[in-house]
Amino acid sequence: MPEVVKIMECKNEYGQTVIPVFYDVDPSQHEILHLDFLIYINNLSYIRRTESKSIQQIVDQISTKLCKTLSSLQDFVGINTHLERLRSLLKTKTSDSRIVGIWGMDGVGKTTIARTILDTLSYQFKAACFLANVKENEKRHQLHFLQNILLSELLKHKAHYVNNKDDGTCMIMSRLRFKKVLIVLDDIYHNDHLDYLAGDLSWFGNGSRVVVTTRDSHLIGKHDALYEVTIVTDHEAIQLFNHHAFKNEVPNERFEKLSWEVVNHAKGFPLALKVWGSFLHKRGITEWISSIVKMKNKSNMDIVEKLKISYDGLEPIKQEMFLDIAYVSSEGMKEMTSCKSLRVVILKLISH
Secondary structure, three states: OHHHHHHHHHHHHHOOOOOOOOOOOOOOOHHHOOHHHHHHHHOOOOOOOOHHHHHHHHHHHHHHHHHHHHHHHOOOOOHHHHHHHHHHHHOOOOOOOEEEEEEOOOOOOHHHHHHHHHHHHHHHOOEEEEEOOHHHHHHHHOHHHHHHHHHHHHHOOOOOOOOOHHHHHHHHHHHHOOOOEEEEEEEEOOHHHHHHHHOOHHHOOOOOEEEEEEOOHHHOOOOOEEEEOOOOOHHHHHHHHHHHHHOOOOOOHHHHHHHHHHHHHHOOOHHHHHHHHHHHOOOOHHHHHHHHHHHHHOOOHHHHHHHHHHHHOOOHHHHHHHHHHHOOOHHHHHHHHOOHHHHHHHHHHHHO
């Protein structure tokens, strides 16, 4: 059947999803099938259902994939560029397993990029899991709690698998070693996070991918690839701000001028652009002017709270250094950073 041959070509060459549906045909009638398609369906489990139930399940499955992808893509300006670069690092068409790190300061969009990677590429894997806020959840619940979530998501069965992190490691190794998975570990800050959640790629089936987001590049420097996320360009910044402030509307000349004031004040920081844009949405010109004056005089608390998490995660000596730097005037900073060794320390402190 030429149609079946074409279907398999699209799946193998372009990564398109195939959902086999046999209507008035028994899957065991192998003589009607192309060899590649026969091999493919033999690796699938199938259930006999009524026509209405089958249609509903297919619609639900496709709708879920489309909604996740579209919601991720429309919320982040410049996401396609990040996706293209990360796809080249992930090399999803190769059979080896890889760990790729996404690195950058808080608020630049690491989590959004990683979630979009999972949403857009998960169809290529047997199972996928996004472990959000690893740092905070490990502090609240310990590592075995995260191991249970990982196993539940990847095995598609909610259960309490382990009571301690060592048992959890053994369980992950034994249950997932033949399963091709996509795992995102969001916001790791300690070696234990990788060691106990994805310590070795041999724990997972061939072709698996582990994506890690972190502020500390040293945690993933030894692995396959590292992708740095930096602040956005002016063009991307105004797009991102307008997306949250005006949604699909085009701002008039007065609002456009004020928008650039906000963008210039944000210095390419995506978190600030998103928070301020959402706050100013549907507000009048008077409120805009008043809010911009306040922005320039004091920090927005939503942003401060998120950045404070980064500060709290620093070692005590680095916290002291950060506060010392924060009190230095701009002229004093220029004089300090003229010293090469000190400049390196400052940049590393800010980055990490």
